[in-house]
Amino acid sequence: MKITRKTFDEVMVPCYVPQDMVLERGQGCYLFDMSGRKYVDFTAGIAVNCLGHNHKGVVDVISKQASRLIHVSNIFTNNQTLTLASKLVKLTGYEKVFFVNSGAEANEAALKLARRVAYDDYGEEKCEIISFAHSFHGRTLFSVTVGGQPKYSTGFGPVPGGITHLPFNDIETLKNTITDKTCAVMMEVIQGEGGILPADLDFIRAVRELCDQHHALLIFDEVQTGVGRTGSFYAYEQVGVRPDILTTAKGLAAGVPIGGILTSTKIAAHFKPGTHGSTFGGNPLACAVGSYVVDKVSDPAFLQHVTDMGEFLRAELARLNEKYHVFKDIRGRGLLIGAELNPEYDGKLATLQKLCTKHQLLLLTAGSNVLRLVPPLIITKAVIKEGMKLLERALQDLQAEAQA
Structure with a gap:
């Protein structure tokens, strides 16, 4: 049986509008589609996959x-x-x-x-x-x-x-x-x-x-x-x-x-x-x-890691924002983080999310103008930096579109 994104439209009740790729497997903080394309996952199944994908334990x-x-x-x-x-x-x-x-x-x-x-x-x-x-x-x-x-x-x-x-x-x-x-x-x-x-x-x-x-x-x-x-x-x-x-x-x-x-x-x-x-x-x-x-x-060391990674991720978002001035506010606690878009980007939230996916970074939205970042709790500084590089490319594209 050949499975494609079109299969969804043919057989599924249309409650959802999933993105264009069809995911097949995951490992840690990464997801892979059926063509083998690798994505940095900052969604964790909507804050579900706390230990990442394919966790051995x-x-x-x-x-x-x-x-x-x-x-x-x-x-x-x-x-x-x-x-x-x-x-x-x-x-x-x-x-x-x-x-x-x-x-x-x-x-x-x-x-x-x-x-x-x-x-x-x-x-x-x-x-x-x-x-x-x-x-x-x-x-x-x-x-x-x-x-x-x-x-x-x-x-x-x-x-x-x-x-x-x-x-x-x-x-x-x-x-x-x-x-x-x-x-x-x-x-x-x-x-x-x-x-x-x-x-x-x-x-x-x-x-x-x-x-x-x-x-x-x-x-x-x-x-x-x-x-x-x-x-x-x-x-x-x-x-x-x-x-x-x-x-x-x-x-x-x-x-x-x-x-x-x-x-x-x-x-x-x-x-x-x-x-x-x-x-x-x-x-x-x-x-x-x-x-x-x-x-x-519940291990205190694990919870401290979540706190530390949350602080690091918010700092990385703030660093990007100093350069691109896209976010009005960056807020949250631990690894439940929201980045609210500035008023000049009203109506562009879905566009930014799609641009992130294009650059192989998966993010969520919240409300009408907030990017939601809820990565697996096992995320590391290296993966956060990798994700921020991809987000920067998406922000560059967003600003290029706005100026066109």
């Missing part, structure tokens, strides 16, 4: 576990699920874990749990959820409605009710909106899809205090910021505010689908048998890899 764990037990469902439990859950409990201090298969499912579970807690403890009127403009929490009908980007939920109505979106980092508006009918506030410590926008520390503290005052649960969506991405295992550790429910996914199994929520025994008790579930959630294969990832990424 990950491959060995997958091979070993696949030869023993892949799936049994949650009618039974298994040693790998319990091992990973125990490691997460010990690492974070949370008491209970629930596994699913993706970030969207994790957020769906967290939102359902928050409503169930409020229903059990206060009655059905305490059901309102607050989230923030430009947030992204997944694409199930519930999670996409809680997300603060209407373009993702338009046309799928009627959408779930009882959801309010407020300006991000606006304490006064939150004070004037939250009530005793609010069951949960959901937020990202750093908004990813929205443009790599960090929450102000004062705002995070205010959210925590207001949730406590109104007996609402605070949910942190750490799907993108978690598992070492920001230089700590979870980003909440850096802000000194602990959510009632934390959601996790993406890098937790280094590319194998997994997600989960972490919470307290008291809150978890509201999910009684039959109230929620997942056929594949916590399967032995994903959890075996997740257990390996937790051991690797």
Whole structure:
């Protein structure tokens, strides 16, 4: 069978518009297409491949576990699920874990749990959820409605009710909106899809205090910021505010689908048998890899490497910007970095991304005008420098096009 990019258009539902090449394999921080062309990967599968591609340890764990037990469902439990859950409990201090298969499912579970807690403890009127403009929490009908980007939920109505979106980092508006009918506030410590926008520390503290005052649960969506991405295992550790429910996914199994929520025994008790579930959630294969990832990424030396490489990458971007003056702002934490384009380059984000691909550098976008750089956490200074050389060529092309 001959496979080309055209095959996608022939057989796939057109939810995506993938780039022109067809990828075939990866190694470390590099990807290769079917023609053998090599690309520097600063996407990591959208912040998923934390240990890079074809990582020997990950491959060995997958091979070993696949030869023993892949799936049994949650009618039974298994040693790998319990091992990973125990490691997460010990690492974070949370008491209970629930596994699913993706970030969207994790957020769906967290939102359902928050409503169930409020229903059990206060009655059905305490059901309102607050989230923030430009947030992204997944694409199930519930999670996409809680997300603060209407373009993702338009046309799928009627959408779930009882959801309010407020300006991000606006304490006064939150004070004037939250009530005793609010069951949960959901937020990202750093908004990813929205443009790599960090929450102000004062705002995070205010959210925590207001949730406590109104007996609402605070949910942190750490799907993108978690598992070492920001230089700590979870980003909440850096802000000194602990959510009632934390959601996790993406890098937790280094590319194998997994997600989960972490919470307290008291809150978890509201999910009684039959109230929620997942056929594949916590399967032995994903959890075996997740257990390996937790051991690797939680190592203080590994997390320091992420911090160091993030600082180096931001410095390299700043150096390029001194020469080309393309970026208005370079921001982020660890290896979750956004470079916002200057106003004169409005509408050129997709063009710049394509130029980067032309020069064999793979990058993501966030919001309408931000380049998103989320390379594998194992990246080195040498690979960063290689990527910056390719980005410089793309910037040269962008400016040449603008002057033509």
